Amino acid sequence: MRDETIPVPGIGRIPDPRPTDTPAHGDLTPELIATAWWTDDMVERAGIPIVEVPFVSVGGGIGSFVTVDYLRICGVPTSAIKVFTQLNSPWESYEYLTRVSQIPRDEVLRSDSASTPDNIWGFPSYAVRQAFGAKSLRKFVEPLFQVLVEPIFTDYFTPKAGQAFTTMEKEHDRIGYAECVVRGQVRMVRRRVNGGYFTTLTPPEGAAPTARIAFRSRFVHVAVGYPGLKFLPDLQRYREEHRDFGTVVNAYEPHEQIYQRLRAQPGTVLVRGGGIVASRVLQRLMDDRANHGLQTRIEHVFRTFIRKAHGPHVWMRRKGSDGWAYQGFNYPKSVWGGQLKYRVRKLEGQDRADLYKIFGGTNTPKRKLWQKQMAQGRREGWYVPFQGEIDSMVPGPGGSVNVKLDTERGIQERQYIAVIDCTGLEADIREHRMLADLLDHGGAGRNPLGRLDVEPNFEVRGTRSEPGRMYASGSATLGGYFPGVDTFLGLQIAAQEIADDLAKQGFCKKLGVARSTSQWLKWARGKRI
């Protein structure tokens, strides 16, 4: 049976030895697997080599990257940091997901100009840097004017994906990030009886003499990203029953074949979802239509069809029309440092979950180009948005798919050349083996949204092993005291809180006015640290 999780780089499971096996030398023993708190002796008995390092970060994506960046700027040497990862670069998995969901390097992300993972200060912003790198006066003025009048007279300025990746690469080299990286998969983090943690790493086959290596550290940082993206059950059922993986796809899978097919043969395609991915997929379909003179018809199904501004009361009303809820970024802007940040920080339990629900929900930015394309499509009749849900799907003639839709006008049966599902169902954190282990043996718990529960300073609640601390950032911690964790800026805010907490414990220097300014000057000169 095909896995129900959408494959992304860096996620794959290396199996544990079966209990009936005689454990290989240097592998996990039943004793280790069953014990929450490990002693040095237990690990040595298993023949697992122990490596001492003060700080480890598990994940190796952008979350690890911005945290290590912060610590390096706070004076921590590369020798004191290890990053465990299966990725080839911190942005590999992110770039993969953006690319397949139709944001290649020369298209724009949905990210603010000052959310710069390569620069902890956010100055100069992407817009300013783009302006000063311009070769004509017009190209110089454009981004600056845009950040000046956004979002009132124009769309928000958003950087191109390529700009984010190339600048991150530069910072990656500047801080000597590669020196911190250790390849392999983390199986679990367990607390150590005399303080700190053991992180067990499974190195790539043949890379080490033992099956596992245990890293003994005082601090652990967990940034493993999305626990997994799942296919919706109806899509999963169709694919399994009919062994058809090419006509009904999720937008986070490579699905170039659908665009190719539409170029070869006109047809109607069904798009599902009301988020940014749906917007991007529509743009691709409409761009192809315009650029190659295609006759593609697009039907677009929204589960919740929004017609106008919506919200609980006049002080909390989000714009919307034609099916969509509009919002510039993943969250209302003041989540990262304004009124909403303060509001959420004070809330616990259900109250917090409720507020998340109000400003969460599927939404997309209202960009001029998209509005224009959709308006043209509606006018000319080749773009039809409607409210409904997919009831069932079966293969149709000639490689098409017959879809039964439950709409406002009752059940409708339609035939499509392809179905592109732009909804993302995020897997439970338990789907990630290391996070499941933290819940079962590490003392970690869940927050009001069911994800990993962290303190306002991003320490994982319940996992303390004095004098050690375990921190977590990124998507696995969504639902905490700070809402924007799964964004570029959110990762930096988490990194700042973590670095400040580590400074209190004497692990790194505090980033005060003088150090911040002098380090910024080094960044500006591109000076290696």
Next chain:
Amino acid sequence: MNGRIQTRIFLLVVVGGVWTLLITPILPGVTDLAGGYRSTFIILLTVIVLGIGWEFVYHFLQQFRWEKDWPTFFGLITAVNEGALVWLLLELEVIPGSPKVTLAGFLVMFITVWLVVWLVANGPMRVPFIRWRFRGGRLV
């Protein structure tokens, strides 16, 4: 809002203060330096004091915004209402210390101070104060 008021006071005092110090001697209509400085600094102080009141108005207006933010452009354009009010009070001669400036002098001073403060707030401020933007502009 507390943060916005702190930022406003800090920037107007430090950045606005230095700028006023530099620009006063070359302002149109300034004949004697001591009197000129006295007038420009009283005006700067007036802008600060009135600004605290303005922040309450802006805070109220923000509540109508889904994002609960204050776009960059608003930060620039509010120079118009704030400047107009200060000039009105100058004309009515109700500002203590009765500062004397010409309209041209006032415009040059007010607009340049506003621009410099706005530019610093929208970028360079983040360099020395790295936590500032995540704390709603609070400095302490």
